[in-house]
Structure formats: structure tokens, C-alpha cells
Amino acid sequence: MTKATIDNVAALAGVSIKTVSRVVNKEPNVRQSTRDKVLKAVAELDYRPNLSARSLAGNRSYVLGLLYDNPSANYVIDVQDGVLTTCRAQGYDVLIHPCNHQDPDIGKEVTNLIRQTRIDGIILTPPLSDVSAILEVLKDSRIPFVRIAPTLQKDLCPYVETNDAEAAYDMTNQLISLGHRRIGFVSGHPDHRAVSHRFEGYRAALVENHIELDDDLVVQGYNSFESGEEAANTLLNLSARPSAIFAANDDMAAGVMMVAHQMGIDIPRELSVAGYDDTPVAHQIWPSLTTVRQPIQAMAQKATDLLLKQLMGKEVQLPASMLSSSLIQRDSTGPAGPAR
Amino acid sequence: MTKATIDNVAALAGVSIKTVSRVVNKEPNVRQSTRDKVLKAVAELDYRPNLSARSLAGNRSYVLGLLYDNPSANYVIDVQDGVLTTCRAQGYDVLIHPCNHQDPDIGKEVTNLIRQTRIDGIILTPPLSDVSAILEVLKDSRIPFVRIAPTLQKDLCPYVETNDAEAAYDMTNQLISLGHRRIGFVSGHPDHRAVSHRFEGYRAALVENHIELDDDLVVQGYNSFESGEEAANTLLNLSARPSAIFAANDDMAAGVMMVAHQMGIDIPRELSVAGYDDTPVAHQIWPSLTTVRQPIQAMAQKATDLLLKQLMGKEVQLPASMLSSSLIQRDSTGPAGPAR
């Protein structure tokens, strides 16, 4: 009952195992009547190919590796779901592999992973998409891979990205159109280049509106709530404090709001706050946070799709793909008050 | 360079492949000097056993399946991390399998998973730990499995649980000792029995303190932020509204706080709010949320450990394991104000 091998199916259908293999793998050159016989036998015996055997004989595993080192549970889960959705539809499985992008042995770790599990391809998410030790290993081992939101060496493999800078630009513009002129910015972790590049959008919007970039208004954050709090402490204690703060992610924006609350600063009347990512906290916090939503699941699906196409030998005619983020207007932003 | 099989190692070491196998699998009955020779050859060739071959020959995959259907990204990630930590230490990999506990075909899905991937064991998390269709399949297929926080048929397999009811009891007691008498309760999703059983702790504390259970103060929630908002709308519009609300998870507690803010009710001066889970939102929200922290990662590690022991044929002398949750005191709870 727990068995039923290709031999059983072949015997029942009265064909050779090679024919069964052809049918199961949807190969061409099988007469329709033969195909039907085989499928009937497959159904009758409830046959499932043994993946280990297939993997050993075919020299591939039908498993993709998903590498990540992202402290945001929501981001990781969204990526996983996207990857899994596409993989399941194509009969692939996923091996998740969280790791530490600062580990000096990260290259060896990835080598191990590839050699041991014989995964067929790898999906890299930020910030790993920009870790050169990993890219090096992947290139050398000639294993197909894709990257989500890389910022470096984009010619290395297919990739999927979003218009981060553009969305940040839109958000900043929106704040400016609400009358804000002194807009603080809490930048992202320098290792997360995609996040840190959101700063470019902020800068571009200022330039376009002829607002001088004030260095005092730009504070380095590290993507965490706590770093947002620290940044807010700096910004809100400035002699001329900003009327709006745009944080490069929601966690930091939440930190900003926490400090504002503690200082008795009313949001959005005295201070507008904007974030980026649309994590759950963004709508659970009070007041709810104006932010930017990224199509994380869609990006992951697209990336997986690109990878699978590569594996099937199809030339990827669209080696790069751009998906759009969108602005989510909530209650934490409003018109600038009278100058203070 | 991408190869190096057991034959190569055997040849280089001047032994048979069986001896190499013994060394690699840490089997006994190998002379130390032989072992050293083999290990040297392994190192020299940078040999890694092919898992597919091992799996096929040994009739096991060295892969565990992790099944879940939990909307909380943080919970899932914590479980994954716990499982992975223990698995890696023992040379196992993990296949993640999110699914829908209400899917009528869930049983067939699990059967497929087992038959196809030949995973060696399964870890079940809530609410799947209580889905009888799954338990049925698992029992029939005789695949080893463990459950995290099951509430039903605890004799079915080893399991790990926490003292949910006790922690809820402590939290309620704490509120009572702060002077609260009318304490609202937002209960959890009925399918998540572990969550919904937190109500028992609440009830027990009331009984012990001779406070009558007022049905109006207990509102059914569904674990989501939105259901917390709805519950709060009910509770806070009561003619005699509660001075404290204990929600069975943090998301719902956040919903309660949102409504309180919108109604201009000051927390904790006019209303104390408590949650459960200590998700990130708990400390990012304002005021920060008093809650209960569960040792999710530790539970997952323990569960995986129990499963691996089972797989190695060791009698699990401790088929059930209880880990303790702890109360986290923050700013959302305070003394009851004057009667209103």
C-alpha cells in the first residue's frame, strides 16, 4: 500500500517502464492510446514517483533552495509563500535556508548546501542578493539562480526588482505637497542596499522641489524599531525640528511614532510620519501609518518563474522584471501646521 | 570537481566503500587508524555524500516536513527557526508545507506529501495539531510525527505544550490585583484550541477571586486585528464598560487599543489592555502592550528533538514536554481608576 513503483505500473499497463516514465514526465512520442493505458494504471495503483530515485538517476532534485537573512518575519513569509506557490504548480519543492550575511564562512556554507542537497537552483533575497561571497560561489558552481532586488552586478543572473526609489520619491513629493518643507529621513541599514537606496527617491523629490537637502535631517537607521527611536530622538530634539519624518521602513517609522508619543507630539497635527513596507504593524498602530506597499509575493513568484524557466532550458527572454510598489495613504500624515 | 563519490574516497583511502560508509555515518566497528585514513581522503576530495542516493538506498530522506497553517508570520518564523536549528545539528533538512486547515482534501494533501517526498517525520503546529483528518492519515501511514501544543488525543504521539491556561490565569490575577473587577475577555479563534483555551485561565482567576463571570464581558474573537476591533466596539459601548480588557492574542489586543484611541479612552488610565504572544507589535505599539511571551523557538526545538529521537529508534522516555510562558509587564496596564 505504501509502495507502487514504476515497475508495477508498467506491468499493469502492459508496457515497459520507459514508457511509463515518458508518460509521467509528459515527454512526447507516446501514442495517445498507450498514454491512456498508463495513466489508468497510475491512477489505479495510486502511483507517485519516488523523488529520491528520480533525483539520483536524473541528476537533479526538483528542489529549489531559498536563501535569506532578513529579520522581518513578514517579508520572509511573503517570499516563501510566493516561491512555494510557483514551485508547487510545477512539481518542485523548496528547501529554506536562513543564514547570516555577515558570516565570513557564508561562501562555504552555500557550497555545502549545493553539494549536499543537489538543489537545482537558488533564489537569493536581500540582503543576500548583494553578498559577493555568495555570488562568487554561485557563479563558480554554475548553478542557476535568480535574485530578488539586487543592486550590484545585475548582469549575473535574472532578477526581479521594484521601483523603490520612485516610490520613495512619490512619498516625499506627497509630503511636500502637503506643505512640508523640513522633512526628516531615517535611512535603512547600509547592508540592505535596496532599503538604503530609498534615500535616492527622497533626495530626488527635494531637488525637484528646490528644497535644500539638510544633512541634519537625514539620520542613519538600521531597519529596527529601536534604531527608529534613536533617530527620532535626534530629529525631534533639533532646534528646528522637522514637520514630517519619512522612515525607510515601517519598523523604524513605528519607533519614530513611539518617541513622538512619549514627547507628547501629536501625529499628524504636529508631525507627519511615513514608513515603507506596509507590514502589519502599519495598520495596527495608532494613528495608522502612511506607507508603501511592495508586491513581495508577486516578486517571489516572478523570480521563481524565471528560475524554473532557466532550469527547463528555455532562454529567459526577460531576464529582469520590474514590479511596482504603491503608496498607501493612512492617518499618520497630514498637512503641515503653521511654521513653528 | 563537482563530484567525488564514495568510490573515489574508498580508492584513495585504500578501503572498501562499505568502510567509507561506516566512517561517514559514524557507525562503530572501525579501527581508529582506518577511520583516520578515510577521513583524510574525505577531506582531500572534499567529499559530500549524495543525499538522493543515500535516501534511495536507505529508504529514508533525512528530511522532516513542517506543516502549518498559522496566519502569524512571527509564529511561523519562530517555529521554522527552532526546527531548523535542531535539524541542522543532526544533518536533517526541512521541507516547509503551509496548508489550509479547512481544506476538505487536507488528508489527501498530506498523503501526497508523505508518499512523494518520503519525508522521515512530520511536525504539526497549531491549529493543524488538532485537525483529525490529518491525525488520521498520519496514524494510518505510520509515519513518526510530533505535535506542538495539541489539545486533543494527546496519546497519539509525543508533543510539546505550554502552560497557556496558567499564564492567562496569572495575567488575569495581575489585573485583579491592580483593582480591576470588570475585566473584558476577547477569546481566540475556536479552531485554534490552544488559543481559545486561554479563556480557561481567565475564568479560573475570576472564580478564585469570587468575581462572577459576566457573559457580556466575554466576546468571541478570531485572532485577527479586525476581530479585536469589533470585540472592543462591543465591550467599550457596554453601559457599564470594563476597566480592563484581556485579549487572547496581541493582534486582537492591538485592535482593542485602536478602538480605545479612536474613542478617546486613555490607556492605561481609563482602560488597561493585555495581550498574549509578545509579537513585535506588542512593544512597537503605544502604549506598549502587557502580554505573555511563549517560548516558541524552544518548543519547536524540543519537538524536533523528540521527533529525531523517535526516528533513531530511541524510546522517547519523555513523550510530552511542557515549557513555561512568562508574563511581560509593559505600559498598557495600570491600576483601575475610580468606579465610573
Add this chain to the structure above:
DNA sequence: TTGAAAGCGCTAACAT
């Protein structure tokens, strides 16, 4: 369009 035979790289059962 179909089939026969030869492995893939390992473990298991049985020698020695």
C-alpha cells in the same frame, strides 16, 4: 513509437 540494459551513489545483508 517503444523497449532493453546500464547505471546514478549509496546502504543493507551477509560474508569473511
Add this chain to the structure above:
DNA sequence: ATGTTAGCGCTTTCAA
């Protein structure tokens, strides 16, 4: 303590 011999269940040549 070590080696020999069969497979595990599939895919891949290569024939037919």
C-alpha cells in the same frame, strides 16, 4: 574489523 554483492526506483543511452 572489513569487504562483497545486491539492489533502492528511477532516467538515460541506444536499439529496435
